[in-house]
Amino acid sequence: MGRKGGSLFINPKKFAAGSKPCMKEMLSFLNCLSLNQMHDDKCVHQKELLSACMDAQSGKRKKPFGSINYHLQRLSRGRR
Template identity: 60%
Template sequence: MGKKSGELHINAKKFGGLAKPCMKDMMGYLGCLSLNHNSDDKCIRQRQQLAACMDTQSGKKRKPWATLNYHLQRLNRGRK
């Protein structure tokens, strides 16, 4: 899948790793599970923190990178 020459393009996969807001809570929960031999009863606080973080993130919609690429290509056409 090659690109056309002279075309502007942003690699969206490169920026995909930037926004991981619940990773800290997830690692805390998994660490607690491993310390307590997968006993979920002892990790209630970490589970609640992870659930709260995931609930707050579910309402946010991220703008797709495709629109950025579209506008970059549109501006590049106008320059020619």
């Protein structure tokens, strides 16, 4: 199921094979920062790419809440 670290519950299925949408852009920005001693004025291009990727991800909506499985489970609970 899950692992506990102290009082924190970690669900390994959630982090197993999920997509990491802006990972390349973030890594290139962090590499640029490390090469330039944390001066972000030299990493403008990477910063713009990361911002554009993050803005594109915020526009995507998750699946609507009312799926067929949710409603079937809800109805079966009411019958008990």
